[in-house]
Amino acid sequence: MLDLPPDRLLEFLRRMLLVRRFEEALIKLSKTNFFGHFHVYVGQEPTGVPALALLEPGDYSFTTHRNHGHLLARGADPGRVLAEIMGKATGYNQGKGGTLHVSVAELGFPVTSAIVGNIVPLATGAALAIRQTRRQQVSLCLFGDGALEEGAFFEAVNMAALWRLPVIYLCENNSLEAPGATAGEYPSSTNAASELSSLVRPFGMPSSFVDGSDAAAVHGAVSEAVQRARLGEGPTFIEARTVRWPGSRPLWPELLTGETDLAMAWDKTRIPTEYRQWHDQQDGLLRFAGHLIKSGAVTPDGVLSMDVRVKGEMEGAIRFALDSPEPEPATAFEGVFA
Numbered sequence: 001m002l003d004l005p006p007d008r009l010l011e012f013l014r015r016m017l018l019v020r021r022f023e024e025a026l027i028k029l030s031k032t033n034f035f036g037h038f039h040v041y042v043g044q045e046p047t048g049v050p051a052l053a054l055l056e057p058g059d060y061s062f063t064t065h066r067n068h069g070h071l072l073a074r075g076a077d078p079g080r081v082l083a084e085i086m087g088k089a090t091g092y093n094q095g096k097g098g099t100l101h102v103s104v105a106e107l108g109f110p111v112t113s114a115i116v117g118n119i120v121p122l123a124t125g126a127a128l129a130i131r132q133t134r135r136q137q138v139s140l141c142l143f144g145d146g147a148l149e150e151g152a153f154f155e156a157v158n159m160a161a162l163w164r165l166p167v168i169y170l171c172e173n174n175s176l177e178a179p180g181a182t183a184g185e186y187p188s189s190t191n192a193a194s195e196l197s198s199l200v201r202p203f204g205m206p207s208s209f210v211d212g213s214d215a216a217a218v219h220g221a222v223s224e225a226v227q228r229a230r231l232g233e234g235p236t237f238i239e240a241r242t243v244r245w246p247g248s249r250p251l252w253p254e255l256l257t258g259e260t261d262l263a264m265a266w267d268k269t270r271i272p273t274e275y276r277q278w279h280d281q282q283d284g285l286l287r288f289a290g291h292l293i294k295s296g297a298v299t300p301d302g303v304l305s306m307d308v309r310v311k312g313e314m315e316g317a318i319r320f321a322l323d324s325p326e327p328e329p330a331t332a333f334e335g336v337f338a
Contacts, residue, residue, distance in 0.1 A: 002050070002216045006297040012053065012215065013292060014306055016045035016285050019069040020260055021307075021314045022078050026068070026085065027253050029318070035086050038099040040253045041069025043245035046284030047172055047212040048142065049073045050219035054226050055108060060130075060139040062123040065100045065114035066172075070142055074107045078313065079320035088324035095327045096335070117150030119143060120169070124156040127167035127235070138166045138229040140222075145173040145188040145239075148199060157235070161203035164234035168225040171196060172212060176243040200237040212240030213284030243282040246275055262307055265289040266300050 002009060023040040030038065041048065044066075052061065052073040063070040071081055076092070084091025085099040092104050100114035110126070113119050123141030130137045147153055148171065160167050173196060175188045193199055197207035206228070210217040218240055225236035247256045257275045264270045264279055265286040271279045279286065292298045298306075 002219055009292055009297050010306070012049050013289060013298070013303070014310065015049045015053075015073050016215075016288060017262075017307060017310045018078065018313065019045045019049070019072050020285055021310050022068060022072060022082070022317075023253075024255060024259050025314050025318060026082070027247070027255050029082075029086075030252070033086060035099060038085065038253065039066040040245075040248060041066055042247060042253075043278075043283060043285075044172060044174060044212060044242050045069060045073075046215040046288055047170075047218050047240045047242065050215045051140070051142070051170055051222040054219070054222050055138070055140060057108075058135070058137050059108050060110065060123065060126045060137065061108045061142065062119035062126070062139070063109065063112050063142045064116075064119060064144060064147075065112075066144065067102060067112045068099075071102065071104055071107070071109060074104070074109070076104050076107055077317075079317035082317050082321035083324045086321050086324075087326070088321060089327040089331075090320070090324040094331065094334075117143065117147035117152050120147055120150070120153045121156045123169075124160050124165060124167055127160060127165035127229075128163065130166050131163065136230055138168065138226055140168050140170060140226075142170050142172060145171055145175050145196060146190050147171070148188070148191050148193075148196060154199075157200050157205060157237070158203055160235040161200070161205045164232065166229035166232070167235045168222065168229060169200075169235065169237045170222065171237065171239045172242065173239050174212070174242045174244045174248070176241060196239045197237060205235055205237055207237040207239075209239035209241060212242035213282060213287060215284065215288050242284075243278070246278055260285065262286070262289060262303055263300070265303070266293055 019041055023042050048069045080092050084093055084097055084102040087095040089095055092102055101112050103109045103112045123139045127139040197209050200207050208221055210221050221238050247254050261270055289303055
């Protein structure tokens with residue numbers, strides 16, 4: 001269990017729960033509102049929330065197409081994120097970023113890119129700027145295992161290692177049990193390396209892998225990497241392995257496991273037969289809630305009360321997004337610089 005004050009642990013749970021309810025709501029909204037293809041963060045909340053909680057104001061974060069959870073973990077307003085996804089004028093980017101490119105500069109997300117591997121050199125460049133200006137900030141790069149196919153990844157990590165840049169490469173490998181993965185052969189559906197963390201060893205970069213559904217393991221690994229970066233000791237590569245949520249396996253996200261029943265965290269009899277292994281062993285949100293209850297940090301009723309509040313917040317976010325206006329045609333060229 002994380003060695004943190006109870007109020008801090010409960011905030012982690014609240015943010016994980018907000019991400020889960022946001023993504024579940026988004027999937028339901030997609031049935032009646034078309035906003036293009038989207039990706040969700042269900043099942044990966046115990047990676048992003050504790051990792052991003054270690055950043056301070058002024059630090060940078062760079063994320064990909066699976067970005068909603070990262071933004072919410074850093075404190076983004078769910079209504080404005082949802083409005084952006086729906087192309088509304090009240091979205092963080094006035095509807096121009098959409099689901100794949102929503103970014104919030106004031107929260108340390110200067111850009112989000114759905115181009116696979118594109119953020120790796122961007123995060124590395126931000127770390128170079130930090131190094132040259134002699135600030136104490138860090139750059140956190142969050143990407144999937146598919147980014148490791150790109151040549152830009154190797155060019156970037158080489159420079160980061162050579163110049164000892166303050167950047168943390170957090171690879172969220174959710175290929176376990178994903179389509180295309182060969183069970184028991186490789187840890188990635190797209191990379192032949194038997195251990196993804198081995199890819200940076202020729203550069204002398206510290207590397208490790210953790211269970212991405214274990215919030216304590218993620219927090220410990222990223223905490224050490226952030227500390228190294230702030231002390232000028234250079235970059236770190238961390239692979240967080242997660243079994244892909246069944247609802248992310250179809251071409252479009254589907255609520256195959258239904259809306260999450262939090263009572264499954266303490267009452268195993270409520271776990272349905274279908275997808276039982278996912279709920280019982282692989283859902284890090286349920287695992288985290290169960291750990292908090294066992295440690296005495298919260299009661300089952302406390303978890304359910306928190307869920308009621310989060311659901312209320314999401315209802316307000318949905319109303320805000322649906323009621324928000326479309327952008328005016330005259331604003332189409334605002335912010336265009338090339």
